[in-house]
Amino acid sequence: MQFISEKRLGDDILEREFTLGEIPGILWTPGSAFKPVPLILVSPPPLGLRKAYPRLLARARQAAAEGYAVATIELPWSGDRPRSAAADQARADLHRALQVGEPVTDDIVDRLILPLVDQAVPEWQAALDALLARPEIGGPVGYSGGVISIGTRLAVVEPRISAAVLFAGSFVPRAIFEEARQVTIPLHVLLQWDDEGNDRQMALDLFDAFGSKEKTLHANMGGHTGVPQFAGEEGNRFFTRHLK
């Protein structure tokens, strides 16, 4: 983990860009922490770190004010990272199916999501290794993420993650449903009820499949990107209950 920039945002928050091998990332830490702070990993949406920056920064500011460190890394094939021709093809197939009103086949979903999960999960684990090695960051660790299949796999394979806020806004391969049954950490799942590019029933079935004893579903109106502010605040309170 190599820091490539450092910037103070007011008195309260330190923003550092880093690279982890080839992967760009950002770490925000509270300006005035006297002991190691808990960590929230925030997975960006697939549109890339640069475009998602204002949204990520807003969340980081809020979390830092509450005493968390927040870290994010670029997803595979997003932002400035090398593209994947196979992923581009799968995304094109998905958009075509949605546009012409054809069913989104298991094949499309598998091609779109499974390689992304396989690639991203070890990267998040490597980021976690590097972040937890830093003296200013302790635990526990929460995960807050956009591609729900990545969060599901991480919750199964990564015991250092204690609680997760998951956004049910992407298609889910059947294989991930099996993994969902093995999840036991507390979950807070956000669903946009009228998300035009999402399968609501699939999201409800996935919520039902999670093995966690404590899991909460918050469904709100508005499209994919219309998560209301109060829903974000409820996610923060979920972390407060489980990480503090």
Add this chain to the structure above:
Amino acid sequence: MQFISEKRLGDDILEREFTLGEIPGILWTPGSAFKPVPLILVSPPPLGLRKAYPRLLARARQAAAEGYAVATIELPWSGDRPRSAAADQARADLHRALQVGEPVTDDIVDRLILPLVDQAVPEWQAALDALLARPEIGGPVGYSGGVISIGTRLAVVEPRISAAVLFAGSFVPRAIFEEARQVTIPLHVLLQWDDEGNDRQMALDLFDAFGSKEKTLHANMGGHTGVPQFAGEEGNRFFTRHLK
């Protein structure tokens, strides 16, 4: 509206039992309000005011501390109010169907719920008339209720109710789905995901049917009576957003 008892609970809250015709009720008001306060109508569960009292009082204390008046009245055929042979029969039919695993027919649901809605809704409106006539109570008015069909009808016919927290924990007649489409006020719907005596799909369909632009569904684990404390607190924050 006739007050029959008055009790100070600490410095902060005044509890008054009343009767509205034959209907018993309770009004809690903040001890130190200098101007008319907003009102939350809390419908008790069908088990009756007396048995629900500790739960109702806990909610009233919290709401009074936040500056609300809280009022409740006994539902028809509950508590010490006269029974209804037809409602008892419908409830017995429901329990038998659930016990032997038979489908709960529309006929049973209609006989159980529709007369209750027809009877209860004008009673709540009469209570609202009496409560809003008091100088210490102003507006706006929120409704928080257990039998979701009553809350649905009230939200349609009673323009003085500005926002509602509804508990999706009872069967819903088909006729109520039509009324749900006419609801336009902000709604906060609670669902216990594994409620043994409830039809989850029916609850999700009802949530979908509500015409409100702002509606939120909060689903949690645990049975019918297992609503977690944090879910209640989120309901309070919903009222704060809409009644203050």
